[in-house]
């Protein structure tokens with residue numbers, strides 16, 4: 001039985017794959033999807049096969065010149081189920097009475113963009129679940145600052161619910177259970193994206209903002225050619241250290257450790273699907289009986305970014321719906337919930 005009707009905001013690299021993964025997750029019925037230029041809605045369930053086929057290689061991200069366009073229109077409007085609109089998010093909000101949960105797979109190149117999108121749902125009196133896969137630590141505080149209005153509206157907001165933060169934050173919370181004091185949490189990720197920048201625009205651009213000499217503002221202004229240039233300079237393999245990933249504040253928020261004890265780094269290969277390094281979460285701490293040890297959680301190298309972001313995002317969405325139906329509203333992080341399968 002499909003008892004969770006959900007929408008996806010953003011049908012780029014992440015949003016399209018969320019729809020794809022949802023086909024194999026029991027209980028989920030995708031009823032709406034939008035990108036910057038279009039919207040597809042069918043309350044009986046979208047035809048995901050058709051939508052994915054129509055948007056393959058046609059993931060209109062920002063209307064820029066380099067967007068791949070293989071169909072009649074750019075992005076979601078290439079689907080027979082979609083129509084073009086200048087107000088995609090409002091159009092979904094207008095139908096949100098019949099939507100249980102919304103996965104926000106939008107870029108996060110302005111820190112307050114996702115909080116502002118959430119405000120639009122609150123303003124319309126939405127009662128349901130919002131889930132995002134945002135990365136930046138500072139955005140969590142902005143969402144926490146709106147917790148009262150989410151509670152008043154009847155919204156259960158699950159924030160930072162992708163891979164990192166998200167899945168790996170939850171793994172750290174579990175790995176911490178052997179200890180009574182946590183000394184450090186080290187998250188080191190490896191991602192191979194043969195589909196490259198073209199199919200993962202938000203992800204790659206936002207990661208570049210973590211490189212020395214860049215920030216979110218400068219990354220936002222880069223042209224597609226400049227991004228391709230940075231990728232070329234690194235021969236397609238870019239290494240990141242001390243990233244501002246919200247795993248730190250989300251673990252602190254859950255009472256597990258101080259944000260300062262958490263470090264996140266990783267290696268992104270934009271030219272190969274093979275991971276350049278194994279993704280690990282290492283939690284070091286002291287046990288009640290005085291031992292020091294490190295518990296390590298490791299992902300299989302064959303698991304793709306798409307699997308590790310979207311499986312958990314939809315799993316947390318399901319957990320959020322359960323909370324929402326039990327009348328629990330406000331802001332939840334991935335260390336506060338166990339994702340459902």
Ligand SMILES: NC(=O)c1ccc[n+]([C@@H]2O[C@H](COP(=O)([O-])OP(=O)(O)OC[C@H]3O[C@@H](n4cnc5c(N)ncnc54)[C@H](O)[C@@H]3O)[C@@H](O)[C@H]2O)c1
Nearest residue numbers: 010011012013014035036107108162163164200201202203
């Ligand atoms: N937490 C994690 O583990 C994790 C991992 C990967 C990506 N992400 C995040 O996921 C997000 C999406 O990444 P992506 O690679 O899919 O990006 P993308 O650029 O490929 O796709 C973004 C989509 O959002 C749409 N969009 C942009 N502005 C819009 C607007 N105003 N209204 C409606 N639609 C709009 C675009 O048209 C596009 O469909 C990024 O913020 C990225 O950092 C998180």
